[in-house]
Amino acid sequence: MNKPEAARRIIQWAIKLTQFNIEYHPRTAIKAQPFADFIAKSTILEEEGVTDDLERWTIQTNSSSIKKRGGVGVIIITLEGETLKYGVQLTFLAPNNEAEYEEVLTGLRVGKALGIKNLLLQSDSKLIVRQINGEFEAKEDKMKQYLRLAKLLTQEFDRVEFTQILRSQNMGADELEKWSSSKVGPSDTNLKIEVQTRPSTEEVPTFAIQIENSWMTPILSFLQDRRLSQDHEEARKVRKRAVRFTILNGTLYKRGFSMPYLKCVNKEEAKYILEEIHEGICGDHAGPRSLISKVIRTGYF
Structure with a gap:
C-alpha cells in the first residue's frame, strides 16, 4: 500500500463494488466443544452409511x-x-x-x-x-x-x-x-x-444391563427402547447427550473424542473405584482434579 499506483487501483475497485452492497465479515474462531460435537455427530452418520x-x-x-x-x-x-x-x-x-x-x-x-x-x-x-x-x-x-x-x-x-x-x-x-x-x-x-x-x-437377566435409578437410566432407556421423558426440555437434553454414549456387549460406554471408550459406572461403583485409586503412599495428598484424571486414565466415566 506504499505505492500510489496500487492504492489508486484499490480505490477504483472499491468505488465500482459499492453498488453491490458487499460487506466484509471476518471469520471468527471455532470453539473446541462445538467442533468436537460436530465431528462426533458426523462420524456416527458416516458409520451408519458406510456399509454397502x-x-x-x-x-x-x-x-x-x-x-x-x-x-x-x-x-x-x-x-x-x-x-x-x-x-x-x-x-x-x-x-x-x-x-x-x-x-x-x-x-x-x-x-x-x-x-x-x-x-x-x-x-x-x-x-x-x-x-x-x-x-x-x-x-x-x-x-x-x-x-x-x-x-x-x-x-x-x-x-x-x-x-x-x-x-x-x-x-x-x-x-x-x-x-x-x-x-x-x-x-x-x-x-x-x-x-x-x-x-x-x-x-x-444375564444378557441385559442391570439398570438402576442413576444418571445412566435416561440414556439407557433412550438407547435401548427409544423412550424419553414427557418433559420436552429434558427429552431434548437426553437425546443430545446420548450421542456421546454407546452400548457394547451390554455395557454403557462414553465415547471419547481423543481417548478410548470409558466404561460408565453408578454411584456405588464410582465410590469403590475412587477408594481403590486414592489408596497408596500418596493417596492423602491427591487433589480432586488429579483423582478424576486418574479415574479417566483407568477407563471409567
Whole structure:
C-alpha cells in the first residue's frame, strides 16, 4: 500500500463494488466443544452409511409350534451367494408368536457368530417384523421381553434391516423348520440340528444391563427402547447427550473424542473405584482434579 499506483487501483475497485452492497465479515474462531460435537455427530452418520448393500448378508427364518416341540429354520445367504442351513428344535412349549421371535433371535445369533456386520433378516411374520421396526407395539410382558432381547442383539451389528416376505418366498426356511421339529429328523445328513430346551427370555437377566435409578437410566432407556421423558426440555437434553454414549456387549460406554471408550459406572461403583485409586503412599495428598484424571486414565466415566 506504499505505492500510489496500487492504492489508486484499490480505490477504483472499491468505488465500482459499492453498488453491490458487499460487506466484509471476518471469520471468527471455532470453539473446541462445538467442533468436537460436530465431528462426533458426523462420524456416527458416516458409520451408519458406510456399509454397502452389495456387502450385505441375507438370513431367512421360519418357525413352527406344536404341543410338545417346535422348530426353527434359518437359511443364510453369503456375499458370494452360497446357501447355508441351520436348524433348531424347540423342546419347550412355545406359542406361535414366541416361536416366531425365537426364529428371529436365532437368525441374529447366527449372524453374530459368523461375524456379519451388515445383515438383511427376512421373515414371513408380519407381527414380529413390525414390532421390531417400531410400527406395532408389544403389549404382553412376554412379547416385551422378546422385543427387548431382539433390540439388544441388533446392537451387535453395524446395520440390520428387518423385512417381511411372503411364505412362498420362504420355502427353504419353511422346509428346514419342519425337519427341525420332526421326530425323524432331516433327510440331509450334513445338516446339524441344535436342541433348545428353554426360551431365550430366560437368558435376559444375564444378557441385559442391570439398570438402576442413576444418571445412566435416561440414556439407557433412550438407547435401548427409544423412550424419553414427557418433559420436552429434558427429552431434548437426553437425546443430545446420548450421542456421546454407546452400548457394547451390554455395557454403557462414553465415547471419547481423543481417548478410548470409558466404561460408565453408578454411584456405588464410582465410590469403590475412587477408594481403590486414592489408596497408596500418596493417596492423602491427591487433589480432586488429579483423582478424576486418574479415574479417566483407568477407563471409567
